[in-house]
Amino acid sequence: MKNVPTLDIRRFDTDRDAFVAELGAAYREFGFCCISGHGVTHELIENAYGVFQRFFALPEDVKMKYHVPGTGGARGYTPFKVETAKDSQFPDLKEFWHIGREIDPGSKFADTMAPNLWPSEVPDFKQYGYALYEALDQLGARVLRALALHIDLPENYFEDKIDQGNSILRPIHYPPIEGDVPNVRAGAHEDINFITLLVGASAAGLEVFTREGEWLPITTTGDAIVVNIGDMLQRLTNHVYPSTTHRVVNPPGADASKPRYSVPFFLHPNPDVVLDPLPQCVSEDNPSRYDTSITSHEYLQQRLREIRLI
Ligand SMILES: O=C(O)CCC(=O)C(=O)O
Numbered sequence: 001m002k003n004v005p006t007l008d009i010r011r012f013d014t015d016r017d018a019f020v021a022e023l024g025a026a027y028r029e030f031g032f033c034c035i036s037g038h039g040v041t042h043e044l045i046e047n048a049y050g051v052f053q054r055f056f057a058l059p060e061d062v063k064m065k066y067h068v069p070g071t072g073g074a075r076g077y078t079p080f081k082v083e084t085a086k087d088s089q090f091p092d093l094k095e096f097w098h099i100g101r102e103i104d105p106g107s108k109f110a111d112t113m114a115p116n117l118w119p120s121e122v123p124d125f126k127q128y129g130y131a132l133y134e135a136l137d138q139l140g141a142r143v144l145r146a147l148a149l150h151i152d153l154p155e156n157y158f159e160d161k162i163d164q165g166n167s168i169l170r171p172i173h174y175p176p177i178e179g180d181v182p183n184v185r186a187g188a189h190e191d192i193n194f195i196t197l198l199v200g201a202s203a204a205g206l207e208v209f210t211r212e213g214e215w216l217p218i219t220t221t222g223d224a225i226v227v228n229i230g231d232m233l234q235r236l237t238n239h240v241y242p243s244t245t246h247r248v249v250n251p252p253g254a255d256a257s258k259p260r261y262s263v264p265f266f267l268h269p270n271p272d273v274v275l276d277p278l279p280q281c282v283s284e285d286n287p288s289r290y291d292t293s294i295t296s297h298e299y300l301q302q303r304l305r306e307i308r309l310i
């Protein structure tokens, strides 16, 4: 079976043309690629995982202090079994926390990006959580530079479209599975945003639905970060970069009693970016698939309703 490749992003500086071609080919084929050599330190990842695990170990009533109903879980805590994949009958077996961008209160986007909540019970949560947010925001911008070049856009095309992106870092806890349940850890879905950078797919469970119609497991080696395309970039690129369906399955046997932690960073465009197909991605063979305009903010609201977060 074919495999999602791992590419060393340092080659963007040393061996650019080949790297861009290989990265582009991986995304056209899978919508996914694993990135190594990214410079996000092992120490930062470990420290961030440490504070996230300490938070999830708190009693439910303490965690619920940080749940803000009616806001789509945009900031703070979302309890177990709330998010439900679009076509699924059963909610996912996960709880999570959302960290958003720290913006100037006078920003024109202050209405759409609420201030962060920080759990006072875990003092270093903000320090390590936001450091990981910024590191993945910067890594995402590098990946987007390569993705821009691959479709004949200027290298800095995405720069002013993501500098105030409504991006979210989502530490997730999948608790041990109890009994025989119809729910899965994360039902089959596509991500909503531009690209997702996933730290910690080293524990088994993540699977990608290939073009051939098979579920392909992804587990990374070392500190490689899984980076995949979301629906907003799929729309903007008129499906040249596909947003691939993926899920997190319940582990078999004794592994079911082990928890799983993962930390996706959902890199979003600025709220006012219009997601119309780029002319570079429209051709006779691939005519425009969308005839209505939509901003990334409107698009996000529609999608959050579908997954029952608002
Ligand atoms: O936990 C994982 O490995 C993937 C999570 C995921 O796909 C998501 O939260 O969108």
Ligand SMILES: [Fe+2]
Binding pocket: 189, 190, 191, 246
């Ligand atoms: Fe996902």
